[in-house]
Amino acid sequence: MVNFLLVGNGAREHAIAESICKNKKARLFAFVSANNPGIVRLCQESGGKAKIGDIHSPSQVLEFALQNGIELAFPSPDAVLAAGVSDALLEAGIPTAAPTKEAARLEWDKAYCRWLLRKHKVGGLPKFEIFEEEKKAHDFIDSLEGQVAVKPSGLTGGKGVKVSGYHLKDTAEAKDYASYLLKEKISGLATIVVEEKLEGEEFSLQAFSDGKKVYGMPMVQDHKRAYEGDIGPNTGGMGSYSGKGMLLPFATTKHYNEAIRIMQQSIDAFRKETGKPYVGVLYGGFMITASGVKLIEYNARFGDPEAMNVLPLLEDDLLLLFEQMASGKIAKKPRFKKKATVCKYLVPEGYPAKSLTDQPLYFDLQKIKKSKAKMFYASVYEKDGVIYTQSSRSIAFVGIADSISQAERVAEAACSAVSGKVWHRKDIGTAQLIQKRIDHLKSLGAI
Ligand code: AMP
Ligand code: GLY
Secondary structure (H helix, E strand, O other): OEEEEEEOOOHHHHHHHHHHOOOOOEEEEEEEOOOOHHHHHHHHHHOOOEEEOOOOOHHHHHHHHHHOOOOEEEEOOHHHHHOOHHHHHHHOOOOEOOOOOOOOHHHHOHHHHHHHHHHOOOOOOOOEEEEOOHHHHHHHHHHOOOOEEEEEOOOOOOOOOEEEOOOEOOHHHHHHHHHHHHHHOOOOOOOEEEEEOOOOEEEEEEEEEEOOOEEEOOOEEEOOEEEOOOEEEEOOOOEEEEOOOOOOOOOOHHHHHHHHHHHHHHHHHHHHHHOOOOEEEEEEEEEEEOOEEEEEEEEOOOOOOHHHHHHHHEOOOHHHHHHHHHHOOOOOOOOEOOOEEEEEEEEEOOOOOOOOOOOEEEEOHHHHHHHOOEEEEOOEEEEOOEEEEOOOOOEEEEEEEOOHHHHHHHHHHHHOOEEOOEEOOOOOOOHHHHHHHHHHHHHHOOO
C-alpha cells in the first residue's frame, strides 16, 4: 500500500482523489478545510482518513503527514503552494509531486513570472511592464492607448485582473484601477503588471512536469463569466469543455505545440535562473490571437474545473505518474482517452456576490446514474445524510462522450436531476457557443 496525502477539498481535489484511488494500492489521506463528502468516502473506502485543519499551515499539514506515514504527497490549491506546504513536506523527506513555494512563484507573483520569462526570452509574451510607481504606470497605459489588462501581482482568487472593454470603461478607469492597486496592495504584493489587451480565444493547457520535460494534457476551455453568453461578474469558473483528442474545435496542432513549447521554455528558464526544477502540474492560460499563441498566466496546479475534464480521460496510473514526477523522471508520455468532455458547475443562488448558503440539495440519484455523468462535490457539506450549499460552487457534473454535443447533453441531464437553490450555465458546450468562438477567431484573422 502507498499512503498518499491530498491537501485540499474542492471538486478538483475530488477528481484527483478519484483518479488516485483507481490504483488499489493507494490509501488516501486528505487534509481539508471542510469535509468534501466525495473525498471523505474515498478516504474511508481506501483505508485512509480525512482531517479538517488549516490547509495553509505547513506545520499542521506536516504533522498529519508524519502521523500517518505519508509516502507521497500532493498539495493542490494555489494558496497552499504559496504558503510553502510542499517545502515543509519535502524538507521532512516526503516525496511531493507539487511545486515548492519558489517554483509556485510563477503563479503567485505575476511580476516575477513575466520578468523571468522575458529575461530568458520565452516566446508568446504580450507587451507588458511591471510597476511600483503610479506615474510610470499611467504613462504606460497612455502608450497602449488605454487598451490594457491591469493586474495585481499576487493571488486574488482570479478576481483581481481588470481588462479594458470588460471591466475598465476607458483610459481614466484603467489608470484609477492601477492607482488603487498600487495603494491598496489587495494581493499582498507591492507590484502590478500592466499589459497590452489581447484579443482572441482563451484555452487552458495543463501539463505534468518532472522538472526536465513537460507532458501536455488535452486542451480545455473554461468559462469564467457568471452568466450565459459570457456576461456578468468573473467567477472561479462556471464550467469547461474539451474536444475529442487533444484539441479544441477552434485550435490546431500548431497552437497546441506552440503552447507546449512556451511551457517547456518556461520550466527551463526557471531552472536556469534558480538552479532548481519545476516539479508538479503546470497550467498555462493561453490566448489564440491573430499574432499567434500568447501566454496570459501560469498556475502552479490543476485548473478547477479543468482537472475534471482531463483526469477522467487519463489512461495511465495517476499515483505512478505522481511518484515519477516527485522522483524527477516521468517514464513515458501520459495517454488520454479520445473522448470529448463537458463540465458544468451547479452554483448557489446569488453566486458569486451573495451566495445563498446552507440550502439543502436533493438528488434524483437514478436520473444521475442514468445520465452516466460523473459527479464531483465542491463547496458543500453533509449533515444527517443531506447535502447543503456553502458560499462557493456546489457540485460539478462531467459528461464524457464521442462529441462535445453528446457530452453536453449528458452533463445537462445530470444537472436537471438536482433540485434546490442552485443554478448553472446552460450554454457551456453547446454548438452555438462553440460556433461563436470559431467565428470570433475567424473575424480576427487568427484562424
Ligand atoms: P489572469 O489572472 O492573468 O489569468 O487574468 C484573468 C483573466 O483576465 C484571463 O483569463 C483573461 O480573460 C483576462 N486577461 C488577462 N490578461 C489579459 C490580456 N493581456 N488581454 C486580455 N485579457 C486578459
Ligand atoms: N479555471 C481557472 C483556474 O483554475 O484558475
